[in-house]
Amino acid sequence: MKVLNKEELQIAEGVLLKHLPKSFKVYGFLYGINRNKPSTLEVLVDTWPDFKVIICRPDPMNKHALELRRKVTYYSMDEQILRKVLTEENALDWSTYFLLGGFDFSHAPMLKQVSSDRKVNNKCYTLVHLLYLPDSSHLLTPTVDSELESRISTLNLSHVDLVNKTWKFGGNEQGYNNIKNLISNFPSCCITNGQGQPVSWILVYDYCAMGILYTLPEHRGKGYAKVLVSTMAKRLHDEGYPVYCFIEEDNLVSYRLFKSLGFIEEPSYRAAWFEFNF
Incomplete structure (x- = not known):
């Protein structure tokens, strides 16, 4: 395994x-990471430059990584090489809790077998559409009248507590710090009321x-979600960001919303989040 440096990360993005x-x-x-957004991750590959497996994991040298939930993700072009990496290499720390997110659900049987061989428990946290x-x-793009358009704004740090309290996976200090980081460093969009307070956001x-x-x-x-998704999607596209989302399988309202705005899905693909050592 090889940890990628700054120049190699840019090459890997292109791949x-x-x-x-x-x-x-x-x-x-x-x-x-390549646009200098704060990160607590390190990125490693099985071989370089012709890698088949790339893994994002907490950076052991980053003190902030220890304060956050241990999140791991990967992309693999070859399941056999992935199995070898997870079995023979020290790619993941199997001795502690971690949340493996956004991986190809077709790998679930192999991941369960590898973790079972290591006597590590696992469970499916959620299954999602991409x-x-x-x-x-x-x-x-939905039609937006001038009155509503005048109320489209961005979130700021005074809104962190509100967003954290209403977030399904928030409500605690860890969630607060996560939301604070996102509002500070990544795009956001909201619709405000007459007093300038957010009533809907993404x-x-x-x-x-x-x-x-x-x-x-x-x-x-009132159609606020549709306006926010289309506004944000256009902004992200204009600024060069990828435009995508993960939607939990039981969230049919959001699934239909994104589909109605032109988002498409790879029909043969599902992504999943698994917990290990919980």
Whole structure:
């Protein structure tokens, strides 16, 4: 295994671009890292420069990585090489808890076998659809009147607590720090009320996927989510970001929303999040 340096990370980003949509999550991490977004990850490959497996894992030299949930992700072009890496190399720290996110669900049997051989427990955290926008011509933009357009804004640090409290995976200090990082360093979009407070919003994760879409209950049914998704998608595309999202399989409302705006899906592909050593 080899840990990539700054120059190699830029080369790897170009390689992963050719493997979209399945490489989106690792590509998104590298996209952010290569544009100087804060990161607590290190990136390693099985061989260089012709790698078949690329892994993002917490950087043991980064003190902030210890404060966050241990998140790992990878992209693999060869399951046998992936199995070898996970079995014979020290690619992952199997002695502690970690959350493996956004991996190809077809690898689940192999991952379960490898973890079982190591006597490490595992469970499926969530199974998701990967939706993406190949280019801006696919985007179907809803009509927005001037009054609503005047209320489209961006989130700032005074909104961290509100977003964290309403986030499905937030509500604690770890969530607060995560949201603070995202609002500070990545694009966000919101619709405000008459007092300038957000009533609906969407953020971008540190792997550059759109997410944390939420509308306060008393403001639902007004089409705010559709406006936010289309506004954010256009902005991301204009700024060169990848435009994609992960949607949990049971979230049919969001799935239909993104599909209605022109997002497409690789029909044979599912992504998953697994917990190990929980």
